Amino acid sequence: MxxxxxxxxxxxxxxxxxxxxxxxxxxxxxxxxxxxxxxxxxxxxxxxxxxxxxxxxxxxxxxxxxxxxxxxxxxxxxxxxxxxxxxxxxxxxxxxxxxxxxxxxxxxxxxxxxxxxxxxxxxxxxxxxxxxxxxxxxxxxxxxxxxxxxxxxxxxxxxxxxxxxxLELPGAAAPQIRVVATEAKAVSDRPKLTEARVVVAGGRGVNGDFGPVEDLADALSGAVGASRAATDAGWISHDAQIGQTGVTVSPQLFISAGISGAIQQKAGMQTSKCIIAINKDVDAPVFEIADFGIVGDLSKVLPQAAEEIRRRQA
Ligand SMILES: Cc1cc2nc3c(=O)[nH]c(=O)nc-3n(C[C@H](O)[C@H](O)[C@H](O)COP(=O)(O)OP(=O)(O)OC[C@H]3O[C@@H](n4cnc5c(N)ncnc54)[C@H](O)[C@@H]3O)c2cc1C
The missing domain is CATH 3.40.50.620 (HUPs)
Structure with a gap:
């Protein structure tokens, strides 16, 4: 073997x-x-x-x-x-x-x-x-x-x-680039986006407020992700962008909120084991790959979901 x-x-x-x-x-x-x-x-x-x-x-x-x-x-x-x-x-x-x-x-x-x-x-x-x-x-x-x-x-x-x-490193060449200063990034208590078992992601539909997305992620001990529209708008750091030009995630559970489901976005999350999509537009393409879909306003659905999860956890 x-x-x-x-x-x-x-x-x-x-x-x-x-x-x-x-x-x-x-x-x-x-x-x-x-x-x-x-x-x-x-x-x-x-x-x-x-x-x-x-x-x-x-x-x-x-x-x-x-x-x-x-x-x-x-x-x-x-x-x-x-x-x-x-x-x-x-x-x-x-x-x-x-x-x-x-x-x-x-x-x-x-x-x-x-x-x-x-x-x-x-x-x-x-x-x-x-x-x-x-x-x-x-x-x-x-x-x-x-x-x-x-x-x-x-x-x-x-x-x-x-x-x-x-390990012996024979004839290791002198490094061509040397770091002269480093600045640590703020540490988050949430799991790393690419490794998290649960990811809750928000898009343009959050309309600048990632609070409900973050709250649901915390209730599920998950990571927070975003579409490019949300990161480009400056609502959340670019590190959170999922998709063709962002990171690829494959969690057990992916909750998509206020994201239309463009092909470039789906490229970064469609291998997730279970996808739940929340969108107020019943024709949003994200529903084509969702295992469960909720047609509704995320500002109402997300807090209700977080509240119910915490009630059951208590
Ligand atoms: C080369 C290239 C690379 C790209 N790479 C990426 C990438 O890596 N990642 C990425 O995400 N995009 C990428 N894009 C952009 C991509 O094409 C889309 O423009 C982007 O994903 C749209 O983001 P969105 O779904 O958040 O916004 P929108 O397409 O504007 O969708 C917003 C959705 O929110 C819904 N909504 C609005 N309000 C509410 C509410 N209150 N409750 C519930 N739903 C609501 C709407 O019905 C809509 O479906 C790339 C594009 C190109 C050309």
């Missing part, structure tokens, strides 16, 4: 949900190795060991926050582990690393994957989730970028031996 290598740029004491999903997937293979491009605490080592990771390759000390150090780390880890499949997150940073290394090492890359079988058949979304395809590499190492929320995180209870090795 093939072996798997998982790569993280950083790993905190408590791995993120997307990272735990990758570790769960890797644990299905014969041998699972994890490579991390920065320090890994004892707490994090214990967590990854629980997922059956046998070898941890660590290469801290890269002083550039851009891609060179991560590329060198992953390249060295691929060569050392001789893994058949390399699993990384589906964000732009990791997609770029996977693509560049696949070219450099004469391997193959599959993005937007939702599963990888034991015989290395990759299931992936195509055309913004309109189709599901299966692909198999014909040669070289297979690099796969996994969509969050595709694999159920099954926390391991294995406590085998974890070999921690410092």
């Amino acid at each position: 093939p072996s798997a290598l998982v790569f993280f740029n950083e790993l905190s004491d408590v791995p993120s949900k997307a990272q735990r999903e990758l570790l769960t997937l890797a644990s299905r293979f014969d041998e699972a190795t994890l490579a991390v491009a920065s320090e890994v605490s004892q707490e994090a080592q214990e967590v990854v060991n629980g997922y059956g990771v046998a070898k941890l390759l660590v290469a801290s000390g890269g002083d550039d926050a851009f891609i060179d150090h991560s590329l060198s780390v992953l390249e060295a880890a691929v060569k050392l582990s001789a893994a058949d499949v390399v699993l990384v997150a589906n964000d732009n940073f990791n997609r770029e690393i996977a693509a560049r290394l696949a070219v450099r090492l004469d391997g193959a890359v599959v993005t937007d994957a939702t599963d990888v079988s034991a015989d290395l058949v990759v299931t992936k979304d195509e055309l913004a989730g309109s189709y599901s395809a299966q692909a198999k590499a014909t040669s070289g190492t297979l690099f796969v970028t996994m969509k969050p929320n595709s694999i159920e995180d099954v926390p391991g209870e294995q406590d085998g031996q974890l070999d921690v090795l410092a």
Whole structure:
């Protein structure tokens, strides 16, 4: 059976949900190795060991926050582990690393994957989730970028031996870009938009007031998203934009409020497991892909939904 290598740029004491999903997937293979491009605490080592990771390759000390150090780390880890499949997150940073290394090492890359079988058949979304395809590499190492929320995180209870090795980076080139200052963004208590199990998104129909959207998201412990019309209007940060030119989400539950459902918007959310659409126009295209539709005014529907959910939770 093939072996798997998982790569993280950083790993905190408590791995993120997307990272735990990758570790769960890797644990299905014969041998699972994890490579991390920065320090890994004892707490994090214990967590990854629980997922059956046998070898941890660590290469801290890269002083550039851009891609060179991560590329060198992953390249060295691929060569050392001789893994058949390399699993990384589906964000732009990791997609770029996977693509560049696949070219450099004469391997193959599959993005937007939702599963990888034991015989290395990759299931992936195509055309913004309109189709599901299966692909198999014909040669070289297979690099796969996994969509969050595709694999159920099954926390391991294995406590085998974890070999921690410092990864040697032969002839690492001096970074061409060095960060001279950073400013932390305000931290939100809500889950990350791309990883959340529940997303409540608002569009032009919120008419400048995201309060009811945020309130329902909080009642459901979900993340807040938006259409481009809402972000362009400055009602909410551009980070919240979902769609062709925004982020792609695939939560268990997506609630769309006051969004018409343009093709560019649907491209970012139509693989959600359950879609509930609230729109006052019965002919809005969003109803074509909704599992449940509510024809109504969101300023009435959203507060009622939040109130009822809190009443049932109490
Ligand atoms: C190249 C390109 C890329 C794009 N990328 C993206 C992208 O990534 N993401 C994205 O979202 N868009 C994107 N767009 C824009 C996209 O085409 C739409 O213009 C945009 O999605 C419309 O946003 P909206 O649905 O919020 O607004 P509208 O289309 O104006 O729809 C508003 C909806 O709200 C409903 N409504 C109004 N008031 C209420 C109320 N009180 N209660 C309930 N319903 C109400 C209306 O009936 C209407 O259906 C892109 C466009 C292009 C050309």
